[in-house]
Amino acid sequence: MQNLEASQVQQISVENFEASLMVHVYHPLSMAHNPLTTHNTGPMGVPTQNSIDNHFRCLLLGWTPHIFTPQETHTARLEGLQYMLVAQQIREAYKDISPQNLPAEVQTQLIFAERSYKIRYFRTFPINNLPTEIITDILCFVVWASIHHPIDTRLHITWTCRQWRQIALADLTLWNDIWFHGSDAWGHESWPWAWFNQAHQAPLDIHIDTTRDHSNSVNNLTDDINSVTKFSGNDNTLHLLLRVLHKLPTIRILIIDVDDWKSLIQVFSVLGIPGSGGFQV
Secondary structure, eight states: OOOOOGGGOGGGOHHHHHHHHOSOOOGGGSGGGOTTHHHHBOGGGOBOHHHHHHHHHHHHHTOOOOOOOHHHHHHHHHHHHHHHHHHHHHHHHHHHHTTSOOOHHHHHHHHHHHHHHHHHHHHHOOGGGSOHHHHHHHHHHHHHHOTTOHHHHHHHHHHHOHHHHHHHHHOGGGSOEEEEBOSSOOSTTSHHHHHHHHTTTSOEEEEEEOSOOOTTSTTOTTTSTTBOOOOOSHHHHHHHHHHHGGGGGGEEEEEEEOSSHHHHHHHHHHHTOTTTTOOOO
């Protein structure tokens, strides 16, 4: 197997990287124009992964979404194609040395080129031209893949644009998985009740947790994926259950966590209250 050293990869070397693209390139990739060498590079002066991550994070945070002009679309597609060709060159070169690792500077270029291509591809891909059914499936995958931040994800989708908001609100399955727990957000305007109402007549999967106190995370949706409802006593639990049971015909799954016998007995009694729509226990 051929032993390919960094000095032998002239067509994809760091020195030739910018010249081959003729577009703006991340300066730390150029050893001659690297103002962050002492803090953002690893061995051999190669940019660290954190340095590259920070670069793309700044690009995303500084991006203002807008409708591209024909010239902007052409430029973005051309740049994306150039980055894609660089990445392809590196992959072809890797075939000659596999299973050896690529030289560090070349591996860095591959990472940078691939991520630069993806940014341009996603900015120019006409996702809103897809059929509504396809966009709905995509948004569902996004929400259910974000298991640690489902509230944030659903909100961000509805805030992105008018079309996504309409599609998300029309898909009842995005709102029918509801958790009630937390400490300081009890009330009709809390997030679970918004989900509860938005689900309309879709089958509901409801989880009620009366066992934990989340007072330190109520104001941070990313700390507690569903921090929303206060359970400070049996009256609150009773009120919650009676309200939830108004949608009994649509409840598919009901899970209630309690940590004492008194609460458990109350739950059983509520579920069997005549006229409440409760179950016979």
